Amino acid sequence: MPTAVSLFTGCGGSDAGLLDAGFDIVMANDILPYARDTYLRNLPNTDYVLSSIADIKSFPKVDLLAGCYPCQGFSQGGLRDPVKKINYLYREFDRALRLIKPKAFIVENVSGMIRNDFRHLLNNQLIRFRTAGYRVKWDVLDARHYGVPQERSRLFFVGIRSDLDVCFDFPTPCYETEGATQGLPRCPTIRDAIGDLPLWPDEEEYDRQEFHWYYLSRNRYRGWEDQSRTIVATGRHAPLHPISPKLIRLGTDEWKFENDGPARRLSYREAARLQGFQRDMVFPDTYGTQMRYRVVGNAVPPPVFAAVAKAIPNIW
Ligand SMILES: C[S@@+](CC[C@H](N)C(=O)[O-])C[C@H]1O[C@@H](n2cnc3c(N)ncnc32)[C@H](O)[C@@H]1O
Structure with missing residues (x-):
């Protein structure tokens, strides 16, 4: 079974997808107590470290690193402030990537990052991940194409370690939406x-x-x-x-x-x-209604993360 470390784990949307794709999640991390509590009630077998990522100095060696750093700075509903400190947590992901050197990584973030005013941040991430030794591809995926009954477009980066000499292609749509993908099953409603x-x-x-x-x-x-x-x-x-x-x-x-x-x-x-x-x-x-909305709304839809993880060739 391939192994994974999950960062910016939240209540476990990304991780539910990884489990579905056959990964053993060796370690997860987030700073938000209610995210940890919810995760462990639903996915109890993971070692979930509650702390700021900045305080974690070492990580287990695994095959895959997954991370969905926060997006308030870039999101449509957020502040759209390109100098906000939270926009730079990708540097912590990059630090973990260089320490672990997994065979592959997956990052999810809001599609606002491809806007012109954030493009320098997107490019900086690509440069960092490539100089860390990865072939990186990115794309914006529509959750409806993977069977999620929701209009949700998100940016994904997938990197495969260059020495493995393997190409990655994003998964093609599996569900029909608005006639654009005819012949496929209808997206659930x-x-x-x-x-x-x-x-x-x-x-x-x-x-x-x-x-x-x-x-x-x-x-x-x-x-x-x-x-x-x-x-x-x-x-x-x-x-x-x-x-x-x-x-x-x-x-x-x-x-x-x-x-x-x-x-x-x-x-x-x-x-x-x-x-x-x-x-x-x-x-x-523990905690009230608003915190529940928060961890759910922050999450990656598990079927989308599973589809991306399953699209990585068998390099494990
Ligand atoms: C987009 S959400 C992640 C969603 C999660 N991957 C999921 O699918 O449920 C970003 C997460 O980063 C966490 N976070 C923010 N700052 C952090 C920090 N300094 N260290 C660790 N986690 C942090 C937030 O609490 C939030 O849960």
Whole structure:
């Protein structure tokens, strides 16, 4: 069984994908206690180190290094500040890469990094990973193409150690979306993912703040037969549940409900399903609703990470 170290592990979206792809995760790390708690309730067999990555001085030797460093600085919903310190945690990943020297690595991040104002950071990562001795490819993947019922585009880097003389190709789409990939199975819908859950869950399971002007500055609605809008890390910005009335566009950045019927945001449990987590994912009682939204929204959809890991040729 090939072995892996996971960094910026969160509650384990990337790692659920690695386990599905047949990896033994020897070590995981994150700084957020609730992410660790959730991970270990669902994936109890990993040595999960709770600390800042900067405090870890040595790592086990493994075949694969996986890491999804934070993205607040680049993300559409974030500050988009190219000088933010959190944008530079890729240097810690690079440090681990040079210490471990795995056969391959996988990095996931937000697609905002390919924007012009962040391009220098993307290029710097490529230069670092290449000078560390890896052939690196990157691409932006649409989660719907791998069976995740959600509009979610994310940037992936995959590197294979140059001495192995092996090429990597990103996985081709496995599911059809909007007719672009005809002949493939239909991507699952919101109904497929959450149709069996109560229409009105316990009130602690979803964010009940008012629908403020910023919330209504874009269309947060998708119907039962659609894929969800992007699941984000804040409950306040969670997409609407399909039992809510549709939103009608009034003008630039201005939407309103088409009627006064009851409306609500997706719950954190529904959000987890729409991210492709196991259907019976357990959320420990420590911390409240917002923290649950946070770890779920930060995660990589497991089916996407699994598809990327499985696409690496058998170099193990
Ligand atoms: C994009 S999320 C990772 C998601 C995770 N891979 C998953 O699939 O669930 C980035 C993670 O980096 C963690 N993080 C931020 N700063 C950190 C640091 N200095 N050391 C370790 N982890 C850190 C955050 O707590 C967050 O869980």
